[in-house]
Amino acid sequence: MVHHDRSRSFRSTALGCCVTRATKSSRSRRQSRTSDPADYTPSFAYSPSGGRSPVAQSLHCEGVDLVRLAGVSGTPTYIYSRAAIESAYRRLDRAFGSLPHAICYAVKASSNLSILRVMARLESSFDVVSGGELDRLRRIGVPGRHIVFSGVGKTREEIREALRYPGLHRPRGGIRLFNVESAAELDLLLSEAGRHILAGGRRPFGAIRVNPDVLAGGHPHISTGHHHHKFGVDWAEARRLYLKHADSSLISWRGITAHIGSQILTVTPYRQALWRLASYVRDLARNGVNVDFIDIGGGLGIRYTNESPVVPAKFARALTEIVRPLGCRLLIEPGRSIVGAAGVLLTRVLYVKENRGKTFVIVDAAMNDLIRPVLYNAAHPITPVVRNPEHAARRKLVDIVGPVCETGDFLARDVPLPPLSAGDLLVIWAAGAYGFVQSSNYNSRRRPAEILVEGKDFRVVRRRQTYEDLLQGELD
Numbered sequence: 001m002v003h004h005d006r007s008r009s010f011r012s013t014a015l016g017c018c019v020t021r022a023t024k025s026s027r028s029r030r031q032s033r034t035s036d037p038a039d040y041t042p043s044f045a046y047s048p049s050g051g052r053s054p055v056a057q058s059l060h061c062e063g064v065d066l067v068r069l070a071g072v073s074g075t076p077t078y079i080y081s082r083a084a085i086e087s088a089y090r091r092l093d094r095a096f097g098s099l100p101h102a103i104c105y106a107v108k109a110s111s112n113l114s115i116l117r118v119m120a121r122l123e124s125s126f127d128v129v130s131g132g133e134l135d136r137l138r139r140i141g142v143p144g145r146h147i148v149f150s151g152v153g154k155t156r157e158e159i160r161e162a163l164r165y166p167g168l169h170r171p172r173g174g175i176r177l178f179n180v181e182s183a184a185e186l187d188l189l190l191s192e193a194g195r196h197i198l199a200g201g202r203r204p205f206g207a208i209r210v211n212p213d214v215l216a217g218g219h220p221h222i223s224t225g226h227h228h229h230k231f232g233v234d235w236a237e238a239r240r241l242y243l244k245h246a247d248s249s250l251i252s253w254r255g256i257t258a259h260i261g262s263q264i265l266t267v268t269p270y271r272q273a274l275w276r277l278a279s280y281v282r283d284l285a286r287n288g289v290n291v292d293f294i295d296i297g298g299g300l301g302i303r304y305t306n307e308s309p310v311v312p313a314k315f316a317r318a319l320t321e322i323v324r325p326l327g328c329r330l331l332i333e334p335g336r337s338i339v340g341a342a343g344v345l346l347t348r349v350l351y352v353k354e355n356r357g358k359t360f361v362i363v364d365a366a367m368n369d370l371i372r373p374v375l376y377n378a379a380h381p382i383t384p385v386v387r388n389p390e391h392a393a394r395r396k397l398v399d400i401v402g403p404v405c406e407t408g409d410f411l412a413r414d415v416p417l418p419p420l421s422a423g424d425l426l427v428i429w430a431a432g433a434y435g436f437v438q439s440s441n442y443n444s445r446r447r448p449a450e451i452l453v454e455g456k457d458f459r460v461v462r463r464r465q466t467y468e469d470l471l472q473g474e475l476d
């Protein structure tokens with residue numbers, strides 16, 4: 001069988017477009033390209049589990065068998081590998097070598113407190129887009145100098161909280177950078193800064209989010225840097241604002257920023273955007289505004305099925321070449337590329353049914369647990385947790401769907417899987433980013449549990465919701 005569409009090609013080992021593309025990538029020259037997610041997702045591997053059939057293997061996250069985790073915590077459950085998160089961060093960080101830089105993990109990709117703590121222990125900085133995310137960082141003691149605040153709709157309250165972070169009277173208080181997205185937001189920031197300064201606080205540090213007018217990112221919903229998107233302001237307007245407030249006592253311009261999209265698979269759009277930012281930095285300097293941070297946003301893509309993401313070394317080389325001569329400190333805001341491959345969603349088969357020759361596997365996870373397939377048409381590989389090579393030959397195409405009453409409630413369509421029956425465990429790969437954080441209680445379904453694996457140990461870092469939780473805040 002030859003399959004070329006996105007939901008299938010991860011299984012078609014030596015076929016078609018993925019191979020053509022792979023041979024062009026420098027990575028694949030060193031590393032043979034397989035279609036098995038267990039081979040390209042760090043810290044997850046199939047190994048003998050003992051007990052069952054002598055040939056069967058079960059999926060392990062680091063040293064922990066997922067069959068065991070399903071027993072402990074039930075399903076659906078998100079499972080994250082701490083080692084995978086740490087190694088993604090370190091690879092990226094090391095790639096930039098001696099260039100002054102900071103990685104500001106985009107909290108919105110996965111915001112569990114335990115994951116944020118893992119990042120904080122690595123000395124990561126953070127990018128937040130709401131007061132709620134800022135509150136999470138406050139609770140785990142992240143210093144303000146490690147935080148940048150992005151977002152197109154910051155409220156007065158959120159701006160106030162960020163100005164006071166972590167406390168009004170600490171001389172070094174406040175966050176590192178407000179990434180301002182409009183003239184109106186700047187007005188609000190200045191008015192709040194005025195009060196804050198009167199109350200003994202210090203001047204906020206600001207950057208303007210410029211819309212660099214480049215097209216990048218996979219799906220239309222995750223492309224952000226083109227002139228028709230709501231993000232940022234165009235350069236003429238940004239320039240006017242920088243110069244108008246160049247000598248302001250209410251804001252200190254420290255940077256310039258852009259974020260062009262997500263799941264970006266080449267360096268070209270980054271290079272284009274950064275060239276533009278670099279020319280703006282020079283323009284500002286000629287006019288007496290000297291910024292020290294150049295923030296290129298996030299967006300680095302990962303491999304879900306047959307993508308060939310940019311390797312950190314290449315990404316870093318391309319950016320460094322442009323930033324180094326400016327003498328600025330580079331900020332990057334990766335989310336997906338830090339946690340995406342580090343997490344999977346574990347689910348159990350409830351029923352298998354056939355309708356006119358089509359097989360539906362109904363599982364206990366649904367669109368409310370993982371909305372990416374229907375929201376972005378995203379393809380996540382799905383494999384059985386227990387693999388028996390003897391069954392591999394009997395694979396057939398099935399749809400994996402959840403119990404929610406919506407046609408859009410699918411997790412994958414036309415995936416080749418061996419015969420399944422009720423009770424079997426499946427794993428949905430590369431669900432660590434924009435997975436749990438986008439879950440909801442639709443259909444009054446309880447949000448899933450989250451487990452963080454650390455070597456041979458694991459911790460439930462969020463218990464499954466109860467029915468009581470579902471009623472929280474409701475006034476009856």
Ligand SMILES: *Cc1c(COP(=O)(O)O)cnc(C)c1O
Nearest residue numbers: 106150262298299333334335336
């Ligand atoms: C979403 C977002 C990010 C992170 O994007 P990824 O694609 O997950 O790396 C970074 N910066 C800003 C401003 C964002 O909105």
